[in-house]
Structures are given as C-alpha cells and as structure tokens.
Amino acid sequence: MSTRKYTALEQVRLDKIQRLREMGIEPYPPRAERTHTTQEARQAFEEAERQGKETGPEVTVAGRIRSMREMGKITFAHIEDEHGKIQLFFQANTLGKERLRFFNKMFDIGDFIQARGHLFRTRSGEISVWVHDFKMLAKAITPLPPDKRTKHTPFSDPELRYRQRYADLAVHPEVRDIFRKRAAIVRALRDFLDRHGFLEVETPILQLIYGGAAARPFVTYHNLLKQRLYLRISFELYLKRLLVGMFERVYEIGRDFRNEGISFKHNPEFTQLECYMAYADYRDMMDFVEQMLVEVVEKVLGSRKFTYQGHEIDLTPPWRRVALRDALREATGIDIAQHPTGESLLAAMKERGIEPPRAAPRGKLIDWLLSTYVEPKLIQPTFVYDYPRDISPLAKSKPDDPNTVERFELFIGGMELGNAFTELNDPLDQEARFLEMGRTYAADDEERHPLDEDYLQALRYGMPPNAGFGMGIDRLTMLLTDQPSIREVILFPHLRPEKGGATEGEKGQTPSTPERVFAKIAAATGEDA
C-alpha cells in the first residue's frame, strides 16, 4: 500500500517494475560493477586516441538516464553521474532486436543503469559507449523534473525546488556546485583557524540558559530530568568560559537556532562561526578577520574579487573602517553623540521625517537606523565600529566613553556578515549590564534574557582580555556563490508544512513566551512543566 496515490505517469513505471520482476529481473539489485566514472571513461578514450586508436577500452559506466532518443534500430541515451555525462549507443546489430526493444520499453529517464561497452566517437564526434550489455540499477517511479535550461519546461518553482531538494540537486549540477563551494568555504575557514593556533571545540546546543545574542530561542523539554531547555542562539557564553579555562584561542562552527522571522537572509537554523582570541582587542580582530577572509576567498574562488548580485566586490585590504557615529551622520545627518537619550534621538529623527516602526530605547533606534539607512549601502567590505552600550551587553566599554563599546560589525554586499567585540571580562560590570538589561527590557520582551549566574561565576575566576568574532557561514556562502537568498545555500531550508498549516489547536494564537510554550510542551508530553 502506498502512502499516496500514484499519478498515471508513475503507474506506467510501476507496471514496468512488475513486469521486470515477472521476467526474473530485479529492478533494485544490491550491487553495481562500475569500472569508470563518466569522466574517467572520457579520459580513457582520449588517451586511446592519443595512441592513434579509433576505439577505446571496454568500460562499465553507471549513472542516471537523462535523455533517450529512440531511432528505429539504434537508440541514444545520456547517463549522468556526479561529475558528468556520457552518451550510450545501443544498436540492434550488437544487442539483438529484442534486447534493444527491452531497453526502449523498460528503461525510462531517471532510472539508474549500468552499461558495459567499448568507447568510440559517433559521427558527430561525441565520445560514447557502444553498449554490449546493460543492467538496471534502480528503477525510478517518479519522473525527474526537467532541468532549468530546458526551453519548454524548466523546473523553476522555488517551492518545489526547496521541498524536493533531492530532485533539484539531481537535475541541476550548478546547485550541487553551490554546496561543494560551501564545503570548501568551511574547510578553508577551519584550515586558517587551525593554522593560527585555534582549538576547535563543541559546546552545548541544548542550554539551560540561552544568551550571547538578542534573539528569541526555541524551547524544548527533557522529560526524565524535567528540565526546560533552549536551543542555543549563540555559542558566545560557552566559548568565553573556555578562555577562563586557559584555552587562548578557540572556535566553533555549528548551528544556531533563532525563533524569529524567515527572510532572504534569515533561516531559523543557520550556521555560525565564532572565534575568540585572548590578549587581542577588536582592532586586532579586524586585522585578523580581514586576513582570514581574504585567504579563504582566494582559496575558494581563486581571486580577491567577485561579483555579488551585479556588484563587483573587492576584498583587497585594507577595508574601510568607519565609526558607527560617522556612518549614521553621513547617511541621516543625525549625530548620535548629540543625542544621549532615546527621547532626544527620536525627536531628531522625526525632525528629519524619519519615522521608526515603533518606540524603542536609544540603542534599538540606532540599530534600526543602521540597518535601514547604512547597511544596504555597504557593498564593499566595511567595518562599522563603536556601538551603543545598551545593545551590546557583552562588549567592553571604550575607556574614554562608557556609553560606547568596542564592537564592530562587518558588512559586505549590503549584508551584515559578522559581529565582534573586545569582550567584557569585568565580572562586576557584566553583572551590572545584565541587571541593567533586565530593567530596560519589559518583562514580556522576548529579547530579554535570563541572567546567567554561572557565566558570571566564570568571569569571577578571571578571564584574560580578549576579542571575539562571529560570522554567518550561510551569508558568506551567499556572497561567494552569488545567491540572492539564504535558501539557495541551505540544503534543506525551513518551509511551512505543505498541508495542515499550524499545529492542531494552535491556530490563530502564537504561544509567545517560553513559559507558555513550556506549559504546552509539558501538557503534550504528560509532564509537569
């Protein structure tokens, strides 16, 4: 019994499976006997040609049928494996009429096949396998979608491409290339950090107290321990504990989870790199990041320059460094230094016809101005530095200006790519900041964070001065693969369920606070919350 109804097209192929089995042919045999990839087969033939031969060696190739052209007593087909295609040539004189008919009738585009034969060139010059024998490796039931380049019927529906990424990948080699490049980026970052004395570590994803960023968490529940847990929104507080533990340089590459909106640059789970360097400050970190990205990009792309969405981006150092105050003054005419309070800043904004979406504290207004008026224009790599203290509770204040912290964000291609501070290592100041945040944020503000007493305890043992940096791997991949949406660089991006919509009983109401969610989870799992 099937979990869904088969289409008429699928039914045809199911019938073929049935008939194959009746003929004693297993449509899903356990083993293949490939001797050459398509690439190796072509190379083998070219080698034979260099030796003056007209035919190449006998090879057994395997792959997915991508096209079939039946022409009476001969049939052409292309098969594809991971790295390329090769044409198969089936001829009645070689195989016998019945065997050729068997191929024509029982094999379809999308099936995996293995074919043995010698290599040759067709009259039109294409290297092909003159098939002596062939074998079904895996019968496809659902027809493959046509690829994007097919003139009449491109497979272009983004929803279907993301929902059925396997089909998208199967027919679009260039989509496979994005993920190869992504792997190369991560490898190059690791390599760079390892060579610079960083230790790669893994810290908890399930956390009792979340922190390190301003974001809403996903919540979950450990049944046996009756523990409320959060999926981490950043690695920051754990990695910095390791500096207390006398590791001087640590990094982690992994998944963060943020229970927030989805957009072309936001996915609920995304991959982050964070690294921490003892005895360095945020200026050292700028130099380090510059060096790291230049090297990574050169390794992956072979150049310091690349095009992102029509913009030529040049990573040749030194990158522009601009104080947040100057960047905002340039973009909006407002000097935030003249407006030490939210009220004053808001008044200045309104004077210039700038209307924020909602009333907010000073730091949040500045953040909004930055992302609205500055960020989209920062195409070339730019460090924006010196941020308001109240939106940076983990960063150290500037010695001469307690309301400004030593923090920078990195922008490339109009996107925020990374964030860094001279880390706050004064346990008393950190405690004061946590308490201050608790007062500034309304009790029901979902970005209000619980106070992490254990983190303060770690600081009390003494943490060396250090700088930390976090960067979105997905966004870096977007830049280096010239993709306009984060979904193009995540293999299985988050989508709503195709059917059903909201979970039963939750329609129309969002359980907005973790407390309410815990109550629901506990009820659903039969545990006391």
Place this chain on the structure above:
RNA sequence: GGGCGCGUAGCUCAACUGGCAGAGCAGCGGCCUUUUAAGCCGUUGGUUGGGGGUUCGAGUCCCUCCGCGCCCA
C-alpha cells in the same frame, strides 16, 4: 505580524466583460541505423490549492483557510 502578487494536466504556461478547460514538453501506440531541444503520424491525461457563497452558469466575482514569492516589521 502587515501589504502586494501567485496557485489551472507530471513540468512550463494559456483561457476577453462569468459562457464547451487548452497548448508545448513528457507519457502511451506506431515509423525511423549516428542522434543530442532528434524528426514524423496517432493518442491518453483535469477535485482549476481546500472549503463555503453569489449566479441559469464560476478557473474567472465574493468570503474563508492553506502554501509560495516579493516588499515592509
């Protein structure tokens, strides 16, 4: 969360002010011994995203729900 747009055959898309749901591709049957967007002849295929309403009559108009995209938060 808000605004705009989209949802029709397996895929890509048509269908005027409401009036017989169509094409190309693929599929199926046939012809074809060097094709590669093969070609030629014939042919099958529909819960028009789900539900409700208006109407003699709804793909089209109204309400609602679901999904996707773009823009805004």
